[in-house]
Amino acid sequence: MKFRFFAFAAALFLSTGLSAQKYSGGLVDKTVAVVGNEVILVSDIESEVQQMQAQGRSSDRDMRCTILERMMENKIFLMQARIDSLTVNYDMVDGELSNRIDQYRTYLGGDEELEKYFGKPLYKLRQEWRQLFEEQSLIQTEQSEIAGRIPEVTPYDVQQFLDTVSVEDLPVVPIKYQLSQICIYPDREAAAMAVKERLLSLRERVINGEKFATLARIYSEDPGSARRGGELGMASKSIFWPAFSDAAMALRPGVISQIVETPDGFHIIEVIEKKGDMFNARHILLKPQYTAEDREKAFSRLDSLRTKILDGEIKFNLAARFFSEDPATRTNGGQMADPATGSSYFEIDQLKPADYAAIQDLKEGEISEPVESTDNEGYQQGRTGNTVYKIIRVDKIVPAHPASFTNDYTELQGRVRMQRQMQAIDEFLEKKIKETYIVIDPMYKECSFSRDLWSEKF
Secondary structure, rough: OOOHHHOOOOHHHHOOOEEEEOOOOOEEEEEEEEEEEEEEEEHHHHHHHHHHHOOOOOOOOHHHHHHHHHHHHHHHHHHHHHHHOOOOOHHHHHHHHHHHHHHHHHHHOOHHHHHHHHHOHHHHHHHHHHHHHHHHHHHHHHHHHHHOOOOOOHHHHHHHHHHHHHHHOOOHHHHHHHHEEEOOOOOHHHHEEEEHHHHHHHHHHOOOOHHHHHHHHHHOOOOHHHHHOEOOOEEEHHHHOOOHHHHHHHOOOOOEEOEEEEEEEEEEEEEEEEEOOEEEEEEEEEEOOOOOHHHHHHHHHHHHHHHHHOOOOOOHHHHHHHHHOHHHHHOOOEEOOOOOOOOEEEEEHHHOHHHHHHHOOOOOOOOOOOOOEEOOOHHHHHHOOOOEEEEEEEEEOOOEEEEEOOOOHHHHHHHHHHHHHHHHHHHHHHHHHHOOOOEOOOOHOOOOOOOOOHHHHH
């Protein structure tokens, strides 16, 4: 947070050093650090502390020391970005600003509560936060520029790293699995129809006079809101799935929606209150449920396929192409890939718990018993996916081992590149701290900064 009545020319700070001014309410605001032609105020630090507290984090002196050091480093990057005539990524700024406002509006309960908490009108907060995000954009771009100047890491660089690091300090590559699968889905259409019929029945009961909140407590499968009678609290429409927020914003308070489908399942919605693009609503969420019969039927088919594969009647990859119902893996013989990286190798924490439980005791070439798991649909939205039944073959196991040039070149190259980028940024900061006019208020003299150079600036 920057108070405009402190935006004096740099020469004034160079001649007068640190200064104190007053808020309009009479409280003293103080310049606690000068970094070149940039200043950091007590109010800047306290504003960030206030935001952390709004997120439920406790604050202390160490937090303020950490914030001050980070702000001073950022001022150095910011000054260099301006010298280098770097430009702001306004798309990033607009997105970050919207996210911050929506998060605080939702967390604090609306615009009025947000303004009350920060003691400022929303338009003022927008201005201040926009400036912060514009500066953040320049800082990140400058850091990327510095990191991007390091030469490409060559095989010689990787070998030199291996020659100079002790064995105990070598990065350890965790155990990795290469896997293939054959998947069968339950009858999703029938399950969706059944859940819609249940919701229509609940909607009819509300229309006939039963309380929405009571039914939500009993039937809703959203545990977070069910205990509150389905109430979600005043929140920005942007935090919900578009289909949900569109339906809610179109409702009049007290009217019950038709069935709304989102990646979470199926809902009926009752809007309690609307303010601008925010609303408070109740909902009942039901998810498609699959029966023991669905499971038994799928397991029987998978057992039969597994037996034929083990007896040599059909190869696993051909069975996957002909019988698997997962389009993402069927065309390549069932071979699985990490949706985040595209790699065909999985570390343990990249596997779904059900998948790992099925293969953890298997050797290369062995095939799991049928297992109930989930697919990768909705992965990028953070969902768990749809129910699926599968058998999994362990194609290859790479045991945990110290990284080697032959087997782990890509990982080592990335490690060396990261180290050099961090070193380049660190060396840039060290050089600029020595060259830049910096004064820190003695009130922070007891701080344990990560860089000793700051101690010369009091």
